[in-house]
Amino acid sequence: MAVSASSKVMNNVETVRETLHEAMKNDDRTVILGEDVGDRGNVFLITKDFVKEFGPERVIDTPIAEASIVGIAVGMAMEGLRPIAEIQFADFIYPAFNQIVGEAAKTRYRSNGEYTCPLVIRTPYGGGVRGALSHSVSIEALFYHVPGLKIVAPAFPADVKGLLNAAIDDPDPVLFLEHKKTYRLIKGEVPGGHYTIPLGKADVKKAGTQLTVVSYGLYVHWALEAANQLETEGISVEVVDLRSIRPMDRGTILDSVRKTRKLLIVHEDNKFGGVGAEISAMVAEEALFDLDAPIRRHCAPDVPAMGYALPLEEEYMSSPAEMAEAMREMVRF
Amino acid sequence: MATTITMPQLGETVTEGTVERWLKKPGDAIDKYEAFVEVSTDKVNSEVPSPVTGTIREFLIAEGTTVATGTPIAIIDEVAVAGKSTNAEPAAASAPAPASTNGHSAATPAPVHAGAPEQALRGASPAVRRLAREHHIDVGAIRGTGANGRVTAEDVLAASRTAPARPASGTSTYGEPVPGTLIPLAGARRIIAERMVESKHAAPHAWSMVEADVTNAWKWRSREKDDFERETGYKLTLLPFFIRAVVESLGAFPLMNARFAAPPASSGQAGIYVEKDVNIGIAIGLATNLVVPVVKHADKLSIKGIAIASGELIDKARRNKLSADDLQGGTFTVNNNGANGSYASAPIINAGQAGIVTMEAIVKKPIVTEDDAIAIRHMMNVCLSLDHRVVDGYVASRFLTDLKRRLEAMGPAGVL
CATH class of the missing domain: 3.40.50.920 (Rossmann fold)
Structure with a gap:
């Protein structure tokens, strides 16, 4: 990764926002859907004003129905869109377990390679933020047993950008975990321009x-x-x-x-x-x-x-x- | 508590054993490791030691009875030894430990530091064991700097830096020689040394060499090697082609397949014994010694047959699995010294044979052909040492020339 002159210091929230914004601008197949991602601009303000810029067809506010969020996104992905689904907090991902494990992770295998599922599921996770029972969990172990699913959990802003870009480019489903406590706590130099960091590289x-x-x-x-x-x-x-x-x-x-x-x-x-x-x-x-x-x-x-x-x-x-x-x-x- | 003793497995493939004789009576006291029964199998007879200290309560089978390994044969009332936990599981009587074939002693565990609470972790770690083995360090002799005096990997490395370990007597490895140390003469090395001196002293060696054009044989081998390996699992080298040619030449010159029977020979008669069979020994250099397994009746085998037989022997040699039979009966020896890059060599005859030939490195060379053109050909030297008591240069040179002719006639295609 070459650090370009346009690199700047950002926190993780700003980095996710900017990376998503670029993806929306660069590829009109990109769709964001989730609870409060539209008018509210996401509870951490990651997608603030996205709906004004890209319209409600590409920035979709969903009901509080995680199974539907992921289920719809799976269908979009299989039919050629590049959905980025958001589960507002990882603690609430369980209703979508079947859609992630039973559908998304198995699409390529089940269809003998005819369909892929280029889907990113972003979700804030983790504790240390006085989030108590329902806003603190780590969910990675529940999903990492599943072949066909990639799981990313970056810690640094520069990694967040490179890995989120790689996740969006990836032809298969990626669960993208963002630690809540790092969102505004962690700042770091983020290179400008588009770059990716290979998934699966420590x-x-x-x-x-x-x-x-x-x-x-x-x-x-x-x-x-x-x-x-x-x-x-x-x-x-x-x-x-x-x-x-x-x-x-x-x-x-x-x-x-x-x-x-x-x-x-x-x-x-x-x-x-x-x-x-x-x-x-x-x-x-x-x-x-x-x-x-x-x-x-x-x-x-x-x-x-x-x-x-x-x-x-x-x-x-x-x-x-x-x-x-x-x-x-x-x-x- | 009572410990049930089961019939031990006295060998990898042994499935049953016969109680030949009880060496104790019920009621007798017995110490751990003290023999209490003599067991026979179709492979060995062995006294079997008790795994525990105690008193014999009962023998469960009569003398002369054969039972499957694992069958209970005796019950010993175990005497609790202070500080030693007892085991309620049936214990297989400990069979005599086979002599270690390992060239060097395994690292011994670090000294026990009584009273430390973390006793479970005091042993040498896998890394320590491996490093100790590699550097010939006795872990027991090092002062540990880890928790509770544990010897750490760094301690082993430090020990190896400060004092190159002296291999304990009889435990050195020829494979990893340590400068400034004496490797005791033992086992195969002693036998090789004795046999080499014997042969070189007794048999006046003469030497000759020819250069053979193996271009076509090489092409043939290259054409066949993938199929052969897929079919048999063995790599196809030029060796079986060479052995086939040697065997044919030996057929043409039976005096080369002979031995000098010096007086007093076992028959009481001195002379030159011309061998009936053609059994080709293959010299195989291993890290620690040299073995010469024998392809029996090589004259009855095709190139493919020789390739499989030699492949099997080479594989066994590398895994240290050669049987005594594999090593006996050679009448002539072939050494593929070229595999190690040698260009010419003067081998020592395997005692009791008339000669030994080597295949040397195959080298591409510009060669003047019969029609005075220059061609690039695969050339290989073939060296012969002969026992001058058995044959003279006249026979030996014609044998070599015959061998060269046969090698050059091989390939570039054919049936293996």
């Missing part, structure tokens, strides 16, 4: 020698904060940002683990059956004899939801301090 956000930390989403930022703290203590930690949860970039993970010989996975989602379980199994299968410590997963406890009360939310969420301690323990081992 990125080493900080190089190190003593421990590999794999994460995605908000926790990449916290892991970096912890790793930078440890750097002052003489401990060298490598932080790998998955960016794409599926396809998983096995090569980047394995290269890093083979170098550092230790692997810590941190994610906000529950530990049991989470993305970390797959990474852990993959590394155990491929690089057992490079490991100098048991693989460790630092993840959310197996409780049904994140509580509203601050102590409960903090108990559920990790923190840079907790991550730093887990890293120290791994390096000391």
Whole structure:
């Protein structure tokens, strides 16, 4: 990715907005649909004024009916449009489970390649924002088991733009997860012009020698904060940002683990059956004899939801301090 | 608690065993690893040690009875050993451990640090084991800097940097020689050394070489190799073509397929024994030694037959699976030294044979043809060492020329 002269500093909301705006301008097959995406301009104001510019036929306010949002988008995608469906909060994606898993992910296979489903489903996810039970969940593990579905969860604005462009270009369905807490918290340099970042490519956000930390989403930022703290203590930690949860970039993970010989996975989602379980199994299968410590997963406890009360939310969420301690323990081992 | 002892499996393919003799009586005390029964199978007879310490309660089958492996044969009342957990599962009597074929000792676990709560994790990690093996480091001898004194991968690397490990006696590997250390002479290496000296001393070696144009044989082989590999799973090299030519030349010069029977020969009579069979040994260099498995009755095999037989032997050699039979009965030896890039070599005869030929590297060369044109051809040197007690240069040179003629007549097409 060449950083062009027109690069500018944006937060994640601005980056999503600008990327979507470009997509709408560049390709009139692009359609945005979801709850409050029109007149309200999305609850985070991502599609503010889109309906004025592109009209209600391309920026469609839907009823509160997630199954319909995705179901309609699947049909649009199969018939040649480039729909970008929005689920207002990932917590409410469950009614659309059948449309995503049973229809979108299987379209290409079921039709023997005659139809594809070039659909992007964007949804804000994640906690740490006092969102309580219904505005805090991580949903990736529920979907990453499904072949035919790509899942992206970028952490940095520049990655958001490149990966969202790649998701829109992709001929198959992509679930695009945007961490709510990073929306306005995280700012970064975003190159101008159109560019894509390949789906399925992780990125080493900080190089190190003593421990590999794999994460995605908000926790990449916290892991970096912890790793930078440890750097002052003489401990060298490598932080790998998955960016794409599926396809998983096995090569980047394995290269890093083979170098550092230790692997810590941190994610906000529950530990049991989470993305970390797959990474852990993959590394155990491929690089057992490079490991100098048991693989460790630092993840959310197996409780049904994140509580509203601050102590409960903090108990559920990790923190840079907790991550730093887990890293120290791994390096000391 | 009671431990049920089952019939052990004394060998990979053994499915049953016979209790030949009980070495103890019910009521006898028995120590762990103490033999308590003699078991026979169609492969071995073996005394079987007890997996536990305790008192024999009962034998479940009579002497002379044959039962399937895994069948309960005895019950031992186990004496609880302090600090040792007991196991309620039926325990297979521990069969004698096969002698390690591994060239070097596996890394031993790090020292136990009693009292530490994280005892479960104190063992050497997979990375430590691998690095220790690669660097010939005894993990038990290193001071660990990890949690609870654990030896870390970095500790092993540090140890290998500061003091190149001295391979313990008899545990060195020929494959990864360590400068400044003595590799004890053992096993195959000792036998090779003895046989080479024996042959070179006893048989006056003479040497000769011809250059053969194998362009057409090479073309033939190239044409067939993909189909052959698909059909048989073996790679088709020029070796079977060469062996076929050697076998035909040996047929024409039976004195080359002979051996010098020095007095006192087993028959009591000295002489030159002309072999009945044509069994071709193939010299195969492995990382740690040299083996010469034998293609039996090579004169009865087509090129394809030789290719399959030799492919099988080479495969077995690489997997260390050659049987004694595979290595016996050779009457003449072929060495594909060219596979390693050699251009000419003076091989040592395999003792008890009259000669050995080598295939050297195939090199493209400008050649003056019979009609005085210059052509680019695939040329290969063929070197012969012969036992001058058996044949003279007259026979040997004609044998070589005959071999050259046969090689050059092969291909560019034909039936394998």
